[in-house]
Amino acid sequence: MDSITVRRMPFEFDEDVDPIIVPGNPEQSFAMVAGSLLLPHLEPYLIRSMKAAEQEVDDPALLEDLKRFAAQEGQHYRMHMKWNATVRRAGFPGLAKFEEELAEDYERFSRTKSLRWNLAYAEGFEAFTMSTVKLLMEPNGFGEDLSPFMQMVEWHFVEELEHRNVAFDVYEHVSGGYLYRLLVGIYGQWHFTRWVRRVAKYMVKANEGRAPSRAPKTLVAGATFEMPKVRDILPRLLRIYMPSYTPHEVEVSPGMEVLADKYSAMAVKRS
Numbered sequence: 001m002d003s004i005t006v007r008r009m010p011f012e013f014d015e016d017v018d019p020i021i022v023p024g025n026p027e028q029s030f031a032m033v034a035g036s037l038l039l040p041h042l043e044p045y046l047i048r049s050m051k052a053a054e055q056e057v058d059d060p061a062l063l064e065d066l067k068r069f070a071a072q073e074g075q076h077y078r079m080h081m082k083w084n085a086t087v088r089r090a091g092f093p094g095l096a097k098f099e100e101e102l103a104e105d106y107e108r109f110s111r112t113k114s115l116r117w118n119l120a121y122a123e124g125f126e127a128f129t130m131s132t133v134k135l136l137m138e139p140n141g142f143g144e145d146l147s148p149f150m151q152m153v154e155w156h157f158v159e160e161l162e163h164r165n166v167a168f169d170v171y172e173h174v175s176g177g178y179l180y181r182l183l184v185g186i187y188g189q190w191h192f193t194r195w196v197r198r199v200a201k202y203m204v205k206a207n208e209g210r211a212p213s214r215a216p217k218t219l220v221a222g223a224t225f226e227m228p229k230v231r232d233i234l235p236r237l238l239r240i241y242m243p244s245y246t247p248h249e250v251e252v253s254p255g256m257e258v259l260a261d262k263y264s265a266m267a268v269k270r271s
């Protein structure tokens, strides 16, 4: 699980998929949908921050990792954009305003904050994601017969584990400093989780009385997906907040490697 493979995935999504992706559970559904809506704003910002660090990185191996990180994130947000279009077709007019606000935040961070700040935000996101991915997916992923949406999530999460060291290493290489990383990282985690919570809340409300795009289909078929509880995430967050934390010491279950191979085999082959 230490190599970073850039995969182009062939996922296709139905035109009129209903965004209630966990049948009968709008709260869980929209928490996941809001997470997907976040990414085409957040991941391009991560890429910008990493690219801005390029000239400061004189270690060729780290530079290669940085490029692969950016390439993976580029594939992630493009695929989420494709899926997010199905949500917009289902009719949630208030989303545009939330997205505009978020886009402005990330544009402002790139323009006004220091490289060190932006790299610390990036690592705050990556450490949080790595912790959540491990909680949700280990030991063996979401199961068989997944919908295209859940396959997208699983592929994305596997790659988050593959590149879990990069933002940390680039921050350490370019500037370093535990306390600064901790504080900006916690701010970042508050910033994007707050946006996700607000959007999910709006969608739950807007969904009341909305006619479904089509008969709800079990889109999480075969999956044992459940949103993580705060009490489960908390000890994992404490770990990433420790001064001794490094993603290099995080162990990943062998099942994740099996999934990485599965998605490599499924990826579009370049000619």
Ligand SMILES: [Fe+2]
Binding pocket: 043, 072, 073, 076, 077, 156, 160
């Ligand atoms: Fe990603």
Ligand SMILES: [Fe+2]
Binding pocket: 073, 126, 129, 160, 163
């Ligand atoms: Fe990432």
